[in-house]
Amino acid sequence: MRPGTRTPAHTTGHLAELVCSNSLGSDALNRAPGLLKAELRRLGSLLLELAEAHRVPAGSALAVDREGFAAAVTARLESTPRITLLREEATAIPEEGVVILASGPLTSPALAQALAAWTGTGALYFYDAIAPIVDSGTLNFDIAFRASRYARGDQEEGDYINCPMNKEEYQRFVEALLSAERIPLRDFERDDPHFFEACLPVEVLAQRGPDALAFGPLRPVGLRDPRTGRRPYAVIQLRQDNAAGDLYNLVGFQTNLRYGEQERVFRLIPGLENAVFVRHGAMHRNTYINAPRLLQPTLQFKARDTLFCAGQLAGLEGYAGNIMGGWLAGVNAARVLQGQTPLELPPTTMAGALMAYITQADPEGFQPMKANFGLLPPLEEVLRGKRARGEAHAHRALADLEEWITALDALPRPPE
Ligand SMILES: Cc1cc2nc3c(=O)[nH]c(=O)nc-3n(C[C@H](O)[C@H](O)[C@H](O)COP(=O)(O)OP(=O)(O)OC[C@H]3O[C@@H](n4cnc5c(N)ncnc54)[C@H](O)[C@@H]3O)c2cc1C
Structure with a gap:
């Protein structure tokens, strides 16, 4: 909807504008955000590819030139013939067709109201108060x-x-x-x-x-x-x-x-x-749904298979987690349109564990979650040291992801 309709934090009309930090977090494989990025790379994420093309030095973190990154994402989507970009505020949930809601933590008030009415009381939060x-x-x-x-x-x-x-x-x-x-x-x-x-x-x-x-x-x-x-x-x-x-x-x-x-x-x-x-702990305005009550691990709403939710609105926290949610919702929306079964990611991958957490956590007091090793099923062997445990988690996750991809008909490709 930007730049015509603004949010309180975004300042440009670009897609994928990073509102605060320009870091997508650690890129080290033995750290949870690093594993998530490795999985995104393997899945062919367009946003990660463009982030890497606009990388700035930041130690072991993947930080981007935010202007260059957002401009590149915008240009890529604008020049993809089968994408029509409508810069308009959505004030209602479209009743027909396959739809992804990904309006973020600063979802416009009109859409937030429509979503609250559709999901029912207590399922939509407007202010985020996260405890550590x-x-x-x-x-x-x-x-x-x-x-x-x-x-x-x-x-x-x-x-x-x-x-x-x-x-x-x-x-x-x-x-x-x-x-x-x-x-x-x-x-x-x-x-x-x-x-x-x-x-x-x-x-x-x-x-x-x-x-x-x-x-x-x-x-x-x-x-x-x-x-x-x-x-x-x-x-x-x-x-x-x-x-x-x-x-x-x-x-x-x-x-x-x-x-x-x-x-x-x-x-x-x-x-x-x-x-x-x-x-x-953190506090800022944040609109997110009660995903455990409302969503399936495919990011489809339980009440409507053709309606998806992604990004911060789905209860995922952090840029990389939101890129992951966007990937899954996008791929699954395409699969539903093509009459294929929507995908669920392996539970031992960081991506799969995140989706499992947001859809299976206790709905009472549910709060958004970011990538961390605590979400993954325990390792078979007991390892001493964070680094060794991180490496073992990453090794298992990437092997399981590889097996999962091999069993798939085809991995979707981002637009050229
Ligand atoms: C103030 C603030 C600071 C943050 N800082 C960080 C940080 O440093 N690091 C981090 O990892 N995460 C941070 N976050 C969380 C961050 O927003 C998410 O990680 C990520 O940007 C969310 O991606 P998204 O695609 O869900 O939402 P967004 O990136 O916000 O994208 C949603 C888009 O939907 C548009 N939109 C909203 N309502 C409508 C409507 N009704 N119709 C049409 N379009 C609409 C918005 O304009 C926006 O472009 C911050 C959030 C806030 C609010």
Whole structure:
């Protein structure tokens, strides 16, 4: 719809305009975003090919000259004879034909409204408040303990990981939280009246009073610290975030602190001293659907096989993940038009694991996800060291992808 109808963040009329960072993330094969890019390359992604053609030096990351990249994508699509580019705002979901919705985190209000009406209440979010996710293998279980609130002593090990705090630890934490550096809000976010009502960042809640957190998300009721047998002053609860059970999110910890500050302040929580953050908390306007409730792993809506969703709107986070979603939705839309079965990517690939996560995660409190190794099924052998595990994941993923491609009729080619 750009440049005629603008969004609050894009500044040009180009397709594939990167609104913030010009980095598509790590390109190292033993890192999750790097594996995702290797898979995209193997699948013949046009966007990745053009990103590489406009690469700028950025260590092991794939960063692009954003102007050159977006201009090249625009030129390629404009010059492809079988693509007609209509620069218009879509205000309704087309009822006929095969359709892909990929209007991104800044979906125009009219389309967002139409989508909300179509998907029903509670299935479309307007503001994103993401809590950090940590690798549970890096928690200190000499302090952290498993329990569910109000569980009886004879009940099995609880669902939550709990990090208890005494009064001094709590006060020190709140003090650090209040003085930590935040990411400045952009004008359009600051002006929005629903921003803080919909989802309060933990540092904003803490401002309401010294014990606001202890009576809010950090309330200790129904929990006893097995080390002392007593109720702690405050408790941070961590909730399982993936089926494999190695990722946990910090309940109620949506935040707008700078990433480095999140690590510094949240590691003050007893039990999280050495926690590895696989995703940081973040806040910005973000429109995304409740994919686990609404989508199939082929990116078709459950309620309509000819309607697809891709990009951030589908609950994928990060440029590379969104390129992947676009690839799959595009290929599957073409397959549906040709009477072929839509594709599901192998679950051991980063691409397949991402699609599985967004369509099978707990719909309650669903939040967008980016590539990370925690999404992949566990490796058969136990390996020490992140690097070795990353390499083994990549080796298995690319081998399985190769096998999957061989079994396919033909891999679609991008336009020349
Ligand atoms: C402020 C901000 C900063 C971000 N920074 C980063 C970052 O640094 N790194 C990162 O990996 N991700 C970042 N993201 C997330 C980023 O948006 C996605 O990773 C990626 O751009 C999403 O791709 P997409 O194709 O889903 O959406 P977009 O790239 O936003 O593309 C959607 C397109 O749809 C158009 N559109 C919207 N509504 C309509 C309509 N009704 N009719 C027709 N067209 C419409 C928009 O104009 C836009 O061109 C950021 C998001 C925001 C909002």
